[in-house]
Amino acid sequence: MTTQTESPGNSIAAELLDGFREIVGDEGLLHNADELLVYECDGYIVEKKSPDVVVFPTTTEQVVAIVRLCNKFDVPFVPRGAGTSLSGGCLPVGGGVMITLTRMRQILEINLRDRYAVVEPGLVNVHLTQRLKDTSYHYAPDPSSQGACTIGGNVATNSGGPHTLKYGVTVNHVLGIEAVLPDGSVVELGGPAGAVGGYDLTGLFVGSEGTFGICTKVIVRLTRDPAAYRTLLGVFETVADATQAISGIIGAGIIPAALELMDQGIVGAIEEAYKFGFPLDAGAVLLMEVDGLEVAVDEEAERMVKICNEHGAREVRRATSEAERQLLWKCRKQAFGAVGRLSPSYCTQDGVVPRTRLPEILEFITATGQEHGIRIVNVFHAGDGNIHPILLFDERDQEQIDRVMKASDAILSKCLELGGSVTGEHGIGVEKIGFMDKMFTAEDLDVMADIRLVFNPDSRCSPAKMLPTAGACGMEHIERDHPGKQAAS
Amino acid sequence: MHQTSNEFAPASQGELQRFVQENNSGERLAIYPVGGRTSLNFGRAATRPGSLVSLAKLTQTVDYPVRDMTITVEAGIRMDELAALLREQGQQLPIDVAQSNRATLGGVVATNASGPRRYGLGTMRDYVIGLTAIDAAGRMFHSGGRVVKNVAGYDLCKLMVGSLGSLAIITQLTLKLKPLPESTVLLWTPFNTFAEIDSALNDLQESSARPVVLDVLNTSAAKHVSAEARQDLPCDGPVLVIGLEGTARETAWQVEKLKDELHRKQPGEIVVTEDEPATRLLQALTEFPTASDAPLTFQAGLLPSKTLQFIEQATSQNIAVQSHAGDGLVIGHLPDMASSVEQVVELLKPLRELACNGRGNLVVLNCDADWAKDLPIMGEPEPGWPLMQQLKKALDPHNILNPGRFVFCEST
Numbered sequence: 001m002t003t004q005t006e007s008p009g010n011s012i013a014a015e016l017l018d019g020f021r022e023i024v025g026d027e028g029l030l031h032n033a034d035e036l037l038v039y040e041c042d043g044y045i046v047e048k049k050s051p052d053v054v055v056f057p058t059t060t061e062q063v064v065a066i067v068r069l070c071n072k073f074d075v076p077f078v079p080r081g082a083g084t085s086l087s088g089g090c091l092p093v094g095g096g097v098m099i100t101l102t103r104m105r106q107i108l109e110i111n112l113r114d115r116y117a118v119v120e121p122g123l124v125n126v127h128l129t130q131r132l133k134d135t136s137y138h139y140a141p142d143p144s145s146q147g148a149c150t151i152g153g154n155v156a157t158n159s160g161g162p163h164t165l166k167y168g169v170t171v172n173h174v175l176g177i178e179a180v181l182p183d184g185s186v187v188e189l190g191g192p193a194g195a196v197g198g199y200d201l202t203g204l205f206v207g208s209e210g211t212f213g214i215c216t217k218v219i220v221r222l223t224r225d226p227a228a229y230r231t232l233l234g235v236f237e238t239v240a241d242a243t244q245a246i247s248g249i250i251g252a253g254i255i256p257a258a259l260e261l262m263d264q265g266i267v268g269a270i271e272e273a274y275k276f277g278f279p280l281d282a283g284a285v286l287l288m289e290v291d292g293l294e295v296a297v298d299e300e301a302e303r304m305v306k307i308c309n310e311h312g313a314r315e316v317r318r319a320t321s322e323a324e325r326q327l328l329w330k331c332r333k334q335a336f337g338a339v340g341r342l343s344p345s346y347c348t349q350d351g352v353v354p355r356t357r358l359p360e361i362l363e364f365i366t367a368t369g370q371e372h373g374i375r376i377v378n379v380f381h382a383g384d385g386n387i388h389p390i391l392l393f394d395e396r397d398q399e400q401i402d403r404v405m406k407a408s409d410a411i412l413s414k415c416l417e418l419g420g421s422v423t424g425e426h427g428i429g430v431e432k433i434g435f436m437d438k439m440f441t442a443e444d445l446d447v448m449a450d451i452r453l454v455f456n457p458d459s460r461c462s463p464a465k466m467l468p469t470a471g472a473c474g475m476e477h478i479e480r481d482h483p484g485k486q487a488a489s
Numbered sequence: 490m491h492q493t494s495n496e497f498a499p500a501s502q503g504e505l506q507r508f509v510q511e512n513n514s515g516e517r518l519a520i521y522p523v524g525g526r527t528s529l530n531f532g533r534a535a536t537r538p539g540s541l542v543s544l545a546k547l548t549q550t551v552d553y554p555v556r557d558m559t560i561t562v563e564a565g566i567r568m569d570e571l572a573a574l575l576r577e578q579g580q581q582l583p584i585d586v587a588q589s590n591r592a593t594l595g596g597v598v599a600t601n602a603s604g605p606r607r608y609g610l611g612t613m614r615d616y617v618i619g620l621t622a623i624d625a626a627g628r629m630f631h632s633g634g635r636v637v638k639n640v641a642g643y644d645l646c647k648l649m650v651g652s653l654g655s656l657a658i659i660t661q662l663t664l665k666l667k668p669l670p671e672s673t674v675l676l677w678t679p680f681n682t683f684a685e686i687d688s689a690l691n692d693l694q695e696s697s698a699r700p701v702v703l704d705v706l707n708t709s710a711a712k713h714v715s716a717e718a719r720q721d722l723p724c725d726g727p728v729l730v731i732g733l734e735g736t737a738r739e740t741a742w743q744v745e746k747l748k749d750e751l752h753r754k755q756p757g758e759i760v761v762t763e764d765e766p767a768t769r770l771l772q773a774l775t776e777f778p779t780a781s782d783a784p785l786t787f788q789a790g791l792l793p794s795k796t797l798q799f800i801e802q803a804t805s806q807n808i809a810v811q812s813h814a815g816d817g818l819v820i821g822h823l824p825d826m827a828s829s830v831e832q833v834v835e836l837l838k839p840l841r842e843l844a845c846n847g848r849g850n851l852v853v854l855n856c857d858a859d860w861a862k863d864l865p866i867m868g869e870p871e872p873g874w875p876l877m878q879q880l881k882k883a884l885d886p887h888n889i890l891n892p893g894r895f896v897f898c899e900s901t
């Protein structure tokens with residue numbers, strides 16, 4: 001894209017840089033072109049753009065000062081956590097300032113009696129899990145990226161994870177937020193006792209993808225650990241059998257703790273990486289977990305085994321030890337890491353269908369891959385109907401990128417046709433902006449834009465994200481109808 | 490409601506939209522949306538004449554894909570009708586609502602009503618996955634969708650839950666559902682002191698059981714609930730009620746565990762109710778907030794660990810108190826002796842302080858309209874109020890929807 005030719009760092013006033021230096025010191029600042037390269041994209045690699053400068057605040061006060069300065073100099077700014085977003089949420093459209101929260105990573109308070117913890121936004125999700133180990137409590141949302149992603153990023157994208165099928169996604173576990181609004185003011189929403197009167201601004205803020213301001217503190221709910229687990233691996237000849245089994249399980253009124261599908265393509269890659277002993281000739285495997293009381297889990301597991309068998313499972317294996325269970329989950333959660341063995345680049349899509357329509361959408365994905373000559377593998381949160389087709393390609397080949405975009409488009413459109421959504425957890429970001437007017441009416445978008453204006457009146461915070469209408473000044477050159485076209489050159 | 494209000498009950502969402510649009514381009518009279526009219530005393534009395542808009546005719550089931558465990562219905566459906574519809578399929582919306590034979594789904598969402606099972610099963614914000622609403626200008630907007638996981642667009646469902654009809658009129662909702670449990674059991678056990686209950690609640694944090702209800706009643710509330718449930722339950726001291734749901738095997742196992750754990754704390758009587766009596770008791774607990782002609786009913790929310798201290802204070806002031814103690818929510822009915830607004834202010838003062846010190850707040854759910862204007866009905870101002878006022882302006886710039894009733898969204 002055109003902006004790529006500008007040398008980053010030069011387009012920003014020296015005075016502004018000095019201002020940042022005063023706030024965060026030299027060690028909290030990056031502005032050389034080569035250092036900025038890391039920040040030119042997040043987990044969504046199809047579009048790239050370097051920020052002009054990256055700042056690393058360590059306190060809320062510093063965030064306030066940075067935001068005020070951005071306002072004073074009229075430059076856009078975008079918050080970033082670990083940069084694992086798969087929808088280009090961190091892309092600094094139009095350049096400007098990237099505010100990276102990873103140095104605000106403390107756990108400020110843990111209160112087990114009142115079941116909450118207060119954390120800074122840059123805290124890595126799994127670090128909270130680790131800290132809570134042996135307390136018999138945990139923080140429930142467990143995105144597969146939890147070893148890297150931050151709680152602030154989770155709040156901004158309303159992340160899910162394998163276990164959010166039963167326990168609910170991020171928003172169901174956030175009690176309160178401290179945020180620096182785009183005008184530099186600090187506001188506390190909700191609190192450890194929840195909100196008693198007035199609108200649920202915490203709920204509104206969660207999932208706002210960095211467009212309502214910068215989250216600087218999160219009060220999360222803690223959940224008791226289940227007393228017992230049973231972890232099963234259903235092996236199926238075909239993806240169709242596995243999706244029918246999922247439909248059967250949900251339809252029978254069983255809500256397992258997790259229900260994840262991996263197809264043959266991804267299983268091959270995982271097996272090569274982790275040597276678990278997955279059957280390489282199976283069409284799909286289902287990773288199923290039930291949790292609850294010791295007296296209950298066997299019965300529920302049995303019901304699921306029975307349903308799997310009714311749908312032609314070749315076998316259903318059981319994890320016989322905690323170590324085996326952990327390994328199974330490691331394989332699942334690091335599945336994306338293994339994709340590197342299949343292809344130099346990949347693009348993960350994130351559609352949702354009503355859970356009983358899974359068989360249809362998976363058939364469609366296979367057909368679409370064939371039609372566009374793109375290899376697609378699947379690993380996803382099946383119990384929620386949340387698909388993650390992974391489209392494999394080589395990013396050096398523009399023609400392949402075009403085919404990936406077309407195939408993605410077709411799959412997401414099909415999700416809508418089946419009564420679903422174009423994103424279950426990765427967010428709209430820049431990637432799926434073109435779908436917003438397919439999912440929502442002009443009036444819906446109008447109302448959403450009005451609400452954004454309340455928080456972000458000048459669109460200086462995370463411009464050109466989520467809403468097709470929300471352009472920032474000077475952003476007119478961006479092709480909003482299909483941002484994928486501004487792919488990296 | 491205001492004396493000069495006239496009433497309108499649209500037969501379709503489209504008709505309602507036209508009405509709101511015409512109003513907005515014409516006289517801009519006030520609009521007071523109503524459902525089952527069970528909570529109209531919440532907030533201040535309406536000050537401007539206008540129209541009562543009743544959703545009573547909007548009761549259609551739009552889509553009920555049973556095996557997906559979601560349902561899309563119009564907002565005027567009564568809660569008991571909805572429950573019956575779901576029960577036929579072995580499913581439920583596990584929100585306990587008082588007066589479910591009057592309350593409508595839209596009203597329950599707008600007031601964010603909840604009851605005892607909120608401890609284990611959550612509140613409306615956890616179940617509304619999609620909605621349609623009409624703002625004051627007549628814009629009909631949607632949020633969410635019909636699938637259980639969805640992050641496309643801003644989550645206006647969260648904004649609308651608990652918005653009290655002050656931002657938009659909710660016309661249609663999509664809900665996530667749960668299977669009906671095979672068995673429901675309630676344990677009722679009186680203690681000698683609140684301190685003992687506090688300690689029992691503390692221990693329950695580590696219990697091998699996983700209750701869905703943790704309610705505490707002071708003696709006067711316990712007597713009331715016992716009578717409403719038509720059960721002769723022991724009320725000689727503050728009562729802890731523990732609720733369980735699940736398969737018969739799960740609840741039976743937990744009852745034994747709990748009896749054992751509780752007996753180590755206090756050897757008092759533990760009454761176990763199951764099946765129909767348990768349903769009736771849960772019902773009585775659910776009805777408590779509205780089943781009173783007390784001069785004033787309040788709800789406080791605070792940290793669970795500060796709740797017993799609050800209940801003890803309220804009890805010393807002759808207030809009948811129910812608490813969803815696992816969640817730090819307390820509902821209280823003031824005694825009849827509270828007969829002037831000055832007295833009420835005095836009575837509430839120490840309670841307000843305790844609520845605020847417990848990082849919470851105290852709101853008045855129901856009181857005499859004359860008092861409401863002189864009381865901080867919505868509690869102490871919260872840091873989010875200025876944003877709320879701006880949101881109100883964004884969706885209702887001319888202050889048409891429920892004007893004058895809620896201070897947090899109107900800067901007066």
Ligand SMILES: Cc1cc2nc3c(=O)[nH]c(=O)nc-3n(C[C@H](O)[C@H](O)[C@H](O)COP(=O)(O)OP(=O)(O)OC[C@H]3O[C@@H](n4cnc5c(N)ncnc54)[C@H](O)[C@@H]3O)c2cc1C
Nearest residue numbers: 081082083084085089144150152153156159160210215425
């Ligand atoms: C291998 C892999 C697996 C994944 N698995 C899952 C999964 O199972 N479930 C799931 O939901 N997602 C998953 N994701 C997507 C991603 O990890 C999540 O969206 C995650 O929440 C992003 O966190 P982050 O810290 O990396 O945020 P970033 O990627 O840095 O930012 C994401 C968005 O949040 C905004 N943001 C970040 N921090 C803040 C803040 N403090 N205040 C305001 N806005 C902020 C950014 O501007 C951006 O819009 C996966 C990604 C990868 C690469």
